[in-house]
Amino acid sequence: MSIKIGILGYGNLGRGVEAAIKQNPDMVLTGVYTRRSPSDLKIKTEGVAVRHTSELEPKRGDIDVLIICGGSATDLPEMTPKYASLYNVIDSFDTHAKIPEHFANVDRAAKENGTVGIISCGWDPGMFSLNRLYAVSILPEGRDYTFWGKGVSQGHSDAIRRIEGVADARQYTIPVPEALDAVRGGKNPELTTRQKHTRDCYVVAEEGADKAEIERKIKTMPNYFSDYDTTVTFVTAEEMARDHSGLPHGGSVIYSGTTGENNRHVIEYSLNLDSNPEFTGAVLAAYARAAYRMNAESANGAKTVFDIAPAYLSQKSGDELRAHYL
């Protein structure tokens, strides 16, 4: 019997989840839900209905897990607890400072209604978090470093697009090779923000715009760019479309710790992703399976990747996993 999946929200991430479901034969997409007009939305899976979010209430029989693909700023804090009262849910909430509050809200709704709500799933938070936890649990005396990139930061790209005279922009976050080398070498360096990452910006200027002023505004923008070595390259709209249309990302969690008489161990987990939303969607699909299976065993409440035994992510039986993956 297939796990029936609903997708709420059909942006880049929702499309990534849709692509992932096609690769998992034990899952079936039963509906895509949108706050917009459903007739305006064309999805890629044949024969699957697009419905308005109002149809998510009351509880539907054709959803085992609802994968919520909304933004962390305003969508998820409201949506995830709301729908956890009806369905097993999963989200990719990534506002680190507000995770405890979000967890408590989802936990309350899920426990009252006997559902499982997995929050903050994806690769960071998500797979990177797991690797930080495994490493510090194994080597209590050590230190972790997280590097992001090379990859497109949507938030930084959007910040540039809001500058007057900018028609389009793409920002790449790039780890500084010397910093990576020092950390991989087990040197446990102290690194400033500037020493860890650089920022490369590709900008399409509107006709007649003051390029020098655009560059100045980018490089001095607080929080986003002023603490980094930033380069700005102006390109044509055609070059932007040709060279910068993908959404690659990735990065590394590197942990360096010691045991015994100063024996050093370096653990590194790295991702090199052609498509950030498709990989995140694939992580969500695997954890949706876990939500379904844990709930079938009577688990309920909010969970994170820390609370979920790895075997729950797999379609394979315990016997198969021990025989072929251990």
Added chain:
Amino acid sequence: MSIKIGILGYGNLGRGVEAAIKQNPDMVLTGVYTRRSPSDLKIKTEGVAVRHTSELEPKRGDIDVLIICGGSATDLPEMTPKYASLYNVIDSFDTHAKIPEHFANVDRAAKENGTVGIISCGWDPGMFSLNRLYAVSILPEGRDYTFWGKGVSQGHSDAIRRIEGVADARQYTIPVPEALDAVRGGKNPELTTRQKHTRDCYVVAEEGADKAEIERKIKTMPNYFSDYDTTVTFVTAEEMARDHSGLPHGGSVIYSGTTGENNRHVIEYSLNLDSNPEFTGAVLAAYARAAYRMNAESANGAKTVFDIAPAYLSQKSGDELRAHYL
């Protein structure tokens, strides 16, 4: 209240576990058990008793988890089920083909007696297994590669030492850089044994031994060396002691998979370890905590790293983990 740990077996791995326990303030070593004469054994932790294995029966009150540091060939198949009938236990059983049988034996003993028995824990099997499972669960369409080294293989070093005229030997397993590059580049190459690893051997010959004959015997040894490009370097006993006394190891699990319209993702987990037994001991200590905590919640039976939620490895509370590691 501390978790009371017993160590059975005091070779390299037992000493690695002992070192790890010192780094975990919630654990205390309450005894080291040996099949030899206890009075012959001097351990590093002050005030801790060395006892004969016969004192493990009947069940003692001062052991919450017994960490069994024996060999996979003959020790663990007998010891782990036997002591699982008395204690929560953990081992590093690594004979891949016999894992299902070992699991079944430990499972039976542990279930009958209400204990938890974690088998096949360490880095491979162990952390590498986890990374193979996470990766294939996220990206069902893909392929995994495991590379070992650069590191000392004890089994291969021992095989050389059994050759006539060899006084001492150390064998390093080294991944072939071109193979690593091809896999990291997402090319999913077909690789023969010879294309994945080379073997570097350092040998101290006995006086008057036929070095050419030793080299020939090493390079043609079936299973161990004949399928590899092997180099043999003769060194003095002093050079061996100076340059090859450590037990470094490590390696990489690399998974390359695709999503959507042929978007490729490469996931890599790498270890670079100064001391193989100390790192393995550190993994065992963290999972001993999990065994204790899961058993305190009434879990029983055999478990592997696949069955254990990551949070169980940590001393920290769920609130702390979500606030600082997610």
